[in-house]
Amino acid sequence: MKPPRRRHVVVAVLSALLLSTATGPGPAAAAPIYPAPDPDAFYAAPPGLAAAEPGAVLDVRAQPPLPYFPTATVSLVKFRSTDSKGRPIAATTTVLTPANQQPGAPLLSYQHIINGLGTRCAVSHALYDYDPNLLYRAVPLLNAMLLRGWSVALPDHLGPNAAYGAARLGGQITLDGIRAAQRAPGLGLAGSPAAMLGYSGGGMATAWAAALAPAYAPELRLVGAAAGGVPMNIATMAHALGLAPHPMFGLAMAAALGLEREYPDRLPLSEQMNPAGLEVRAAMANGCTIELIASGAMRSAAELATSTSLIDDPRVWAIAEENSLELFDGVPSVPIFEWHTPIDPLIPVDAVENTLRRYCGAGVRVESQLYPSPDHLATAVMGFPAAVAWLDARFRGEPAPSTC
Template sequence: MRASALLVALTAWMAVTPMAVGVQLNTRISDPTVDPFYQGPSGFESKPPGTILRQRQINASFFGFIPNPVEAWQLLFRTTAINGSAIAGVTTVFKPAFPQKDRFVSFQTAYDSSSPTCDPSYTYQLGSPQTDLISSLEALILQVYLLKGYIVASTDYEGPDAAFSPGRLEGVGVLDGMRAVSNFYETLGFSTDQPDIVGVGYSGGAIATGWAASLHPTYAPELSIKGWVHGGTPSNLTGTMSHIDNTICSGFIPAAIDGLAKPSAYGAELHAFIDEVFTDEGKSILDYAGSHCAVITLFNFMDKSILSTDIQSLGSDFLYNPGVAAVLAKNIMGVNKTETPTAPAYVYHAANDEIIPYSNATETVKAWCENGANVKFTNFAAGGHVTTEIIAVPSAVEQVDNFFAGNLTTGCTSDEVLSDSLDPLALGLNLEPILAELLTALGNIGDNDSNLKSNASILKDIIS
């Protein structure tokens, strides 16, 4: 994404958004693995989920080097691991100059990494290293909601050890992050201690969003959730990993396996088994995925197969080993009736999605609908996985507005979008600079993600 074009968009943003007063420059930001802010204080385990354990004001940025002129806070909060033990999580809250005071957007960005160095709370800060194309693209989308006057919270939903892909852990992290933001209502200037919330996420962020929607009725029913918006949803990890093995996106698989085996996730069930069946080469790949961000991992594992016996001794049977299959089965959305969203949902997906199987997403929607959920589903017929995120921005934002306004339809409906274009004026003149920049990214990616699919060198050009 070109810095010159980005600066044009940011100039327009700064012209209408005054710099928050009293923000102190963070001159000594630290990696989450060594930053003491991320460590739960003594006795935090006894606190209720969502309790704020620490808080700090930060200097947020665009891509690490351009100040983002909003008030930004980070909250360390108590949340829960898969085994029920207490862990600490972090959410970053962005407050525009003239916010709506009774609501906020929970924005789950797709950081898709099992390394804590890639946590959004770190990469959002001024002076932080920027190593992720995905987060860079989504940083622009997050600004759309800020420009519309929404306070936005973005949680490190993978938890303290960056457990990428276990949906139940991520969904709980999102819900406890929402609780923490609601508990921070006085400092943020909310007019209520129960602000309305809409959850948003795409791709990896949709794992967290879809599972938060699923767990909301039983885990955090007190939250005033008005709706959920998620697309490109990896609702079935087995389907996704089988779909992308030995492709340009193979690198997501070792990151997901490493994430599933983290201590806060399913380490007790998987760690010893993985250590037994993975070869030295396979262990090296997992170690790499656990210490690098998504795009670099993708480059280093491009067009390779995790289902090869060079990587692990079970070959193609790995995903169906009883121990592995049992963990993967626990993370399929829509299986349990009690995990049906009670707030309305807008779900969208590309029919030609080359990363996340379309059929898995529609199976989840069907299950939710059969269990009484209110779901609008949109098929983006002309897009690929990445292009659809960009093309769908106006539709997603419109749905967020509708959910907050209470403009809802009951039951389940579906429609289809045939266009593969993005109108830079779709959300109004003040948002045109950001949508124009997204339009530039769309051109670089190519129709139906064609450039990403055909030539890795083009992907490198897009990143640079």
């Protein structure tokens, strides 16, 4: 098996920290470590948040122009969403409005891959920090959509605590972000059909949103969802990972820490870390991709954790299962476009096939495309043109094809 690549956001959700067999004196109990509050007061949760309904617009702010989106205006929308326990949270989405927008024109929610434990890693900040991962991979794609007259929403789908790895949370924030974009005054999206697109970690948020929508947001006028490279079962992935030092261990540890933030009462990872582990954790607490990779490079669980019984704790694996789409009994009510490489060493193909087979059996129109690429990120590039063409046909009202 090839080593994990850095874009597999949730591949190592419980990963090596849960599987450690190291022994030694345990540190004093450590609570989960949360990101520093965003210094921009716009992101703060307002009083009375619980009284607002999911998707309710809390605030809208015009943003400075972005030079690499020359045909679009930019708005930041704050809205009410829901965390994994059903509690109210404030979330944000950035809406790009094309200069040639027409009433009722499409709205695309694009879920970008966010590797981070810090609030500054969110897409709404990365757009203005000129994050090369966003600029080089997403900007050409999004400009093509803006030129079609589509509005594009980019949700900060890890939520206010940057809960890296919490896939179901990302789906809920995605749906509430669409609700908010359509309700926000001045954006002209109230009558717009909507669709969703994402790959890898962004594909996970997209796929979860599609599966949750019938129960969580049944009123939305969704026409389809295109999701590629989606880890459909993170529990299977976690079981398959080893304990050897790895250059990308930082992302594995970050995903585990992000899930601890979302499930602090059921996933006490920090209590199982030795002093070295707590030091690495502190270095990661507000890190984005580069910092996470650097802090954990060539580390391992055996080096950073004390002996633990978490591997046998049913609460731990229940969290992984709750965030594994293969095990979720809901099915989308909209057509699905899915793409992946059959030789990706990190995404269990069986889990993808099982999920799609269940969708087909429930009557979902599913088009699944395989790309003979040995590289996860190359597969994203190969599949995006077909995904966008598929979405365009859905917006035009054409019947969805199926490979079921």
